[in-house]
Amino acid sequence: MSPILLNINKHISLSPEEQQLFLSKTEVHHFKAKTILLNSGQVCKHSYFVNSGTLRSFNINDNIVEHVLSFACDGWWISDMYSLISQKPGNLFIEVLEDAEVVLLSKENQEQLYTEIPKLERFFRILTENSLVANQQRLMDSLSLSAEERFEKFCEKYPTLTQKIPQKQIASYIGVTPEFFSKMKSRLLRNQ
Structure with missing residues (x-):
């Protein structure tokens, strides 16, 4: 079973037909280290799942100082959630740190999958909730x-x-x- 299906299977079960439909809505790409997948100021159009390699999201402030928001290793998801959800320009960069195989799921295909496989909406809600909890914990850690x-x-x-x-x-x-x-x-x- 592919890494992305194993990741989904942690939270919901998909039939073989649903698995094939899901995979048909994704694209697998290989990226070299230092490739920028998303620039600040762009609208984020994909969620990225890391099959192998490492990615990071970061922002650059007015003083040209980088602030790393997150890393994504094998089996992790990464995106500019603000931009992906709002479809407004975001303020994050997403960069490949080491050669990576990444699965791209477009916002458009994700929305279609919610209709065609409704339980995927639950899966992505769980991911979003886990991300919210992790970000809140990180904020509390940085303060205390x-x-x-x-x-x-x-x-x-x-x-x-x-x-x-x-x-x-x-x-x-x-x-x-x-x-x-x-x-x-x-x-x-x-x-x-």
Whole structure:
């Protein structure tokens, strides 16, 4: 069974016919590292499911500082939810960090699937709810946890990423400067 169908199967069951219909509404693409799938200011037209590789969503502020919002590894979904839902220009970039195989599901096809396979609406509601809970928890963590504690949570959530992605992106995700992150990491290694 394909990774995306395994992901769906965690929450709902699709018949073989429904699986085929779902897959017929998706496109599988291979992207090289550093490919930008979505630019800030564009309307997001797809949800992206990562079969293999790593993606990230980020924003660049007026001072040309990147703020990493999320990462997506094998078996994860990523999108600019504001733009996808509202169909208005968003403020996120989505970038491929390492060569990736990505499944694209267009907003239009997703809406058609809600009519043709109504239980998919439940699946995407569950994904949206889980995303909302994760974002709320991340906000609470950034307000109440130390940088070290936020880094520990990052390592728990993304155990394979610490060796794969640049430290400046991890620093951005946990909300510290690369210099502070480097000193903090050295201190943590000395204390182990």
